[in-house]
Amino acid sequence: MSSLNVGVLGFGTVGSGVVRILNEHQDKISQITGYDIAITKVLVRDLSKARRYENTGITLTTNANDVIGDPSIAIIVEVMGTIETAYDYVVKALQAGKHVVTANKDLIALHGDHLITIARENNCDLFYEASVAGGIPILRTIVNGLASDHLKKVMGIVNGTTNFMLTKMTSEGLTYNDALQQAQALGFAESDPTNDVDGIDAARKMVILTRLSFGMNVSLDDVSATGIRNLTVDEIKLADQLGYTIKLLGISEETNGAVDVCVTPTLLPKTHPLAGVHNENNAVFVIGEAAGETMYYGPGAGELPTASSVVSDIISIAKNIKLGTTGNVFNSYVHETNKLADANCYAKYFVRLKMTDETGTFLKMTQRFTEQNIGFSRILQLPENDDQATVVVITHTTSRANLHEALAALKNDNGIVVHSHYRVED
The missing domain is CATH 3.30.70.260 (ACT domain)
Structure with missing residues (x-):
């Protein structure tokens, strides 16, 4: 069986998960793709750090060019979690003719349009399923499973940190500060939680979902974002008295050829499917003219869920290489970008x-x-x-x-x- 070599930029939680899945599911992946897919080189920051997968035949390096410039590597996986450095590496990889998989929602939200152009110019695949909802295959569902439908509205819980906090504030009556401290203690929130609690992380994911759902190239500036920093337990209780649950939702809605995108605390009837999504889980609710209402639910982060989406992208690229049909991005649907007043x-x-x-x-x-x-x-x-x-x-x-x-x-x-x-x- 032919070999297909992969280079990984970053060996943290997600990078480790990618190595684990490729090792443990090797037989199945080989049958699906026709390739023996192997990670041969990984970029790390510290060579002395102990890692779980040191003895798997992987070469570790602190020099990105050792990975990007290796002619034997066909696919680059970027799971570093930065923006500008990752952008520089991904551009170099695409220009070198490497296919790219990334889990970096910040990178795709801010630079996705330009990266897509570079990928097409170099006949490379560029996929980023893991960038929006971890283990939920929402992007492929939108561009493949719902390709024939005219989507009207996409809304969802796309930030696990704030959903965990709101679950605790609702079910246990915790204050915002107490819920945040618990989320930080469990590793769901960073020491600086700004991106999560102010809705910035969710806004970047909604940029990606909007581009794929409606073909409109909105920017982060086009998203009205309000987080949960000022939400109180009293307001949650008042909503409850009125029959509602409060969730932080990203909402993208098309009306007469124009789109409105926002992130905001939202009152949902307790019977709404999204109202039952608790703790760190994510869910995306899609309304189409043909399919009607559908919802996609699962873990929005974590080693194996996110890595599963990354490996699915690798498999898609491997199939395209086998068929000689590379040069693909998630979606070719483009609509004139109009912002709803x-x-x-x-x-x-x-x-x-x-x-x-x-x-x-x-x-x-x-x-x-x-x-x-x-x-x-x-x-x-x-x-x-x-x-x-x-x-x-x-x-x-x-x-x-x-x-x-x-x-x-x-x-x-x-x-x-x-x-x-x-x-x-x-």
Whole structure:
């Protein structure tokens, strides 16, 4: 059987998992691809560090050119977790005629379009299944399984750290800080959790999902991102009283040839499939005109789930090499990129206010919403003391522009304080 050599950039959690899967599933992979696939060289930062797979015939090096420049290596796997350094290495690999697999969502979100161009110019495959949802094969599902459908909406829980934290805040009543400390202790959150809790990680994944789902080359600047840093247990309890669960969702929705992409805490009915996704798990919910509603659920990170997606990409490349059909990227579907204006972005909203409990204040609040043609489907008023009350409303469907106008007006009114507002999905 012919050999196919692979070089790996990075030997951390995912890199180790790739080595393990290729070793343990060698017979099956060989039958599927017609190749004896072997990792021959791995780029590491420290040669002296003890590793689990030192005795598997792999050459370790601290020089990236030893891997990228090796003419016997056909496929480069990038699992370093950086951006600019990884970009430099991937460009060199593609220009050298190497096919590339990466799990780096930051790299693909920020530089994916340019890398795709370089890959095509050099007749190389470029795949990145593991970049969005770990072990969930969502990208191939969208571009292959749902290729014939006209997708309308893609939304999901694509960050395991924040989903773990929200699960703890909801089920155990932990504060944001306590939930974060627990996530950090378990290794789900970094010492600096900014990318996770502020929605940046999820936003980058939504850039990738939007490109593949709708063919639109949106940038990170096109994504409105709000994280969970300011979400309180009180708000979670208020949502619960109204029959909702709060999840941090990435949402990409197409309307009349334009797309809106956001990351935001979202109220979901407790019966919604995404409401039952707990702890560090991920799930992506897709709505198409033909297939209707489908959901894809599983572990969004971890050694073996993520490595499984990486190896699946390697297998796809091996098949293409065997058939002589290389030069592929995930999706060739391209649509003119149009961003939906706020005036055309419609949703329901949860709005929490604190109001002076006196005659006329409630009327003033309702007038501000009425001025923007916003009605209410639910109202909850909770007296706090003799002078103040918390008021929560669930609006009818309205435009984002109208909601912002109403909230801006409320902030100028005496006796009314707008605490928060979140999207509501049915």
